[in-house]
Amino acid sequence: MLRLMREWFGINKSIFRKLLLSYMVTVLLGLGALGLSMSVLAKNYIYNGTKEELLRKAKKVNLAIQDYPVQADQTTAMLAFLDQTFDTRIWVFDQQGRIISTSTQDEVFIGKSVARSIVEQVMEGKDVVQNLRFEGLSKPMMSVVVPWGQKDKVFGGIVLHAPVEGIEETVGNMREMILWATLLGILLSTAMVSYLSWTISRPLKRIDDVALQIERGNYSQRAVVESQDEIGDLARTINRMAGTLELVEAERADFEQTRQDFLANVSHELRTPLTAMQGFLEALQDGLVVDEASRQKYYDVMYKEVMHMNRLVNDLLELVRLEKHEVNLVKRPIDMDSFLRRIVFMFKEEAAKRNLELRLDMTAPLPGIIADPHRIEQIFINLVGNALKFTEQGSITLRARERDGGIGVTVEDTGIGISEHDLEFIWDRFFKVDRVRSRKETGTGLGLAIVKELVTLHQGTITVKSKAGEGTAFTVWLPAETKAEQS
Structure with missing residues (x-):
């Protein structure tokens, strides 16, 4: 519980308090305005109702006494009866405003005068409503004054009093009820607003925690927010960003590992011939080799090592240019029938030296292709050369067929093969499957990587x-020349 409270008022204090305070102020102002409006409307309604009721009673009093003589006993008795009936005090005044009769015998207002302004309005036939305070009355009263008489003949006026205290008490009770209702509404609103604020701040807290973990490099973290609102959209955006960063970090790690492997392989490939040449040069410098035949043998070995390093550097530059798409193909139509025969002719003599059979199996005529002849030749020279290197007996076959809107050319040998474990790595730079093969054949380990880039460059x-x-x-598949390209 303490931890939850700390989260509420600690980490989330800014947004939680802002939401809570803004909602509370809005609710408080709204309920206060509503309560005040209801109080004013209720008060006006009660006052207006009381006024209308008093006017109605006053006119009934006038109907009851308009035929009685002034100050007659019947008038006093009727006023007393109406006082008991209407539960209100009744005064009658003459045309000069002097009170000439009341509904109770013990009142001391007989002979006193009503305000001249009221008398003038009554004599004009108007009704008057006022809150009056008379000497001898301890409490304020609501008073209505109506003309006393018949039609155009006005004898004076009739005053009916109703205590304002009862009205004020009723309005006060209503205000108290409205206040309690407002307080209850505030409590309920506080609970509701607290829950609403918590439902907003809690997922934001989760997103904040995930963002903090991402900042620290932990890209596997995800924000678990299942709502379908803007906060849910934010969480899903954060998760997608984390996934992207995780992928970028994995690619960066792979790139860094590839870079380290590349440097290690380059260092190894260069160190081996350099070490051999250093040993031979030291032997020649120290005069350990005296006869000319031995010196020529050393020179020949050093020359081969230099050529190996030269091929390594050239292959590296070639591969870098291919990977950076800096190689421009000079495409033109190629007759694959004559092209493949020429490849076989180029390696016929070397195959014979190795006691290997080099065969060409194709279904003529083959469709032509649009490609860079030099690069296509580079592809098949590399593949056939590798087949010759690692085939000690048997044959190498070039098999060509029209297939899937292009030409499929397979270079197949009966050599020592490649293990299943090594197959997925043969396209990597400097990877050599000859670790389990004959040590007599050497290479840079870049040939197949270059071949794959060249084939891809030709959309094959x-x-x-x-x-x-x-x-x-x-098996190399290359797209055939289209009719549009032929035209």
């Missing part, structure tokens, strides 16, 4: 199937 695809000890088959 490349796939591989292999099994350790049974051979490997790389």
Whole structure:
């Protein structure tokens, strides 16, 4: 409970208090204005009702005494009777405003005068309503004055009094009831507003906690807010942002790991030939190699190591340019029949030296393609060269077929194959599956990465199937030349 209170009035104090105070002030002002309006309206209603009732009674009194002589006993008796009937005091005054009769015998107002302004209005046939205070009356009264007489003949006026105290007490009771109702409304409104404020501030607190975790680098955090309002939209936006940041962080980590692996691989690839050349140069400098034949052998080895480093640097630059899309293809129509025959012819002699059979299996005529001849040649030279390197006996077959609106060319060998574990990594830079192969063949480990980039650049695809000890088959699919391109 203490923790909840701390959350209410501690961390959430700003928005919670603002909402609570704003709602409370609004409710208080609204209920206060409503109570005041009801009080005024009720008071006016009671006063108006009392006034109308007094006027109606006064006119009945006039009907009852308009035929009686002035100050006759019948008049006094009738006024006393009407006093008891209407529960109100009755005075009668003459044309000069002097009170000549009252409804009670013990009153001392006979002979006193009513205000001249009232007398003048009554003599003109008008009704008068006022809150009057007379000498001898301890309490204020509501008084109505009507003409006394018949038609145009006015003898004076009739005054009816009603105590204002009862009206004020009734209005006071109503105001008290309105006040209690207002207080009850404020309590209920406070509870409702507190709950409403809590339903707003609590999910915002959750979002704030998640944002704090994201700031600290914990991108796996998510805000659990299921409402379908603006706060729910904010939570979902925060969650999408966290997901994006988590993905970016994962990509950054992968990139950093790739960068470290790249530097390690480059360092390894350069260190090996440099170490060999350093050893040979030191032997030559120290005069350890005396005969010319041995020196030429050392020179030959160093030359090969230099050429290996040169290929490594060239392949690196080529791959970087491909990945940055800085390679411009010079496309033109290529006759795949003659192109594949030329590739086979290029490697025929090397295959013979290795006692391998190099075959071409294609269904002529093949459709032409629009591509960069130099880059397409680079793709197949790399694939056929790899097949020759890692095939110790058997054959290498180039199989070409028209397929799916293009040409599928498969380079298949009967070599030592690639393990299932290594298959997913063969497109990575510097990855060499020859760790389990013959150590006589060396390479930069960049060839297949370059091949994949070149195939993608031509809107083609490349796939591989292999099994350790049974051979490997790389299949390159390239889109065929369209009729629009032919025209």
